[in-house]
Amino acid sequence: MNWRALFTGMLGLALLEAAVSSNAAAERAGGLLTSLAAVINHVLDPTVPAIPDLRKHGGAAPPASAPAPSTGGTLLPAEWTTSATALYT
Numbered sequence: 001m002n003w004r005a006l007f008t009g010m011l012g013l014a015l016l017e018a019a020v021s022s023n024a025a026a027e028r029a030g031g032l033l034t035s036l037a038a039v040i041n042h043v044l045d046p047t048v049p050a051i052p053d054l055r056k057h058g059g060a061a062p063p064a065s066a067p068a069p070s071t072g073g074t075l076l077p078a079e080w081t082t083s084a085t086a087l088y089t
Contacts, residue, residue: 020026042048 018025019029
C-alpha cells in the first residue's frame with residue numbers, strides 16, 4: 001500500500017469536509033467553482049480570439065492626420081545630432 005497516496009487522500013477529504021461543513025462555506029466553495037468554470041469556458045471558447053484585434057474598439061491609436069516632419073531618415077528629432085563636432089563647438 002502506498003502510504004503517501006493514502007495520506008494525500010485523507011488530507012484532501014479533510015479539506016473538502018472543512019470547506020463545505022456549513023452552508024456559508026459551501027456557498028463560498030460553490031461560488032469559487034462557478035467562477036473557475038466561467039474562466040475555463042471563456043478560455044476554451046472558440047469564438048474568443050486568443051490575441052485581441054487592437055484595430056477595433058478603439059484599442060489602438062488612430063494614424064496621425066498629418067505626416068511627421070522628416071528627420072533626415074533617422075528616428076532622432078531634427079534638433080538632435082550625433083555629430084562629434086557639435087559637442088566641441
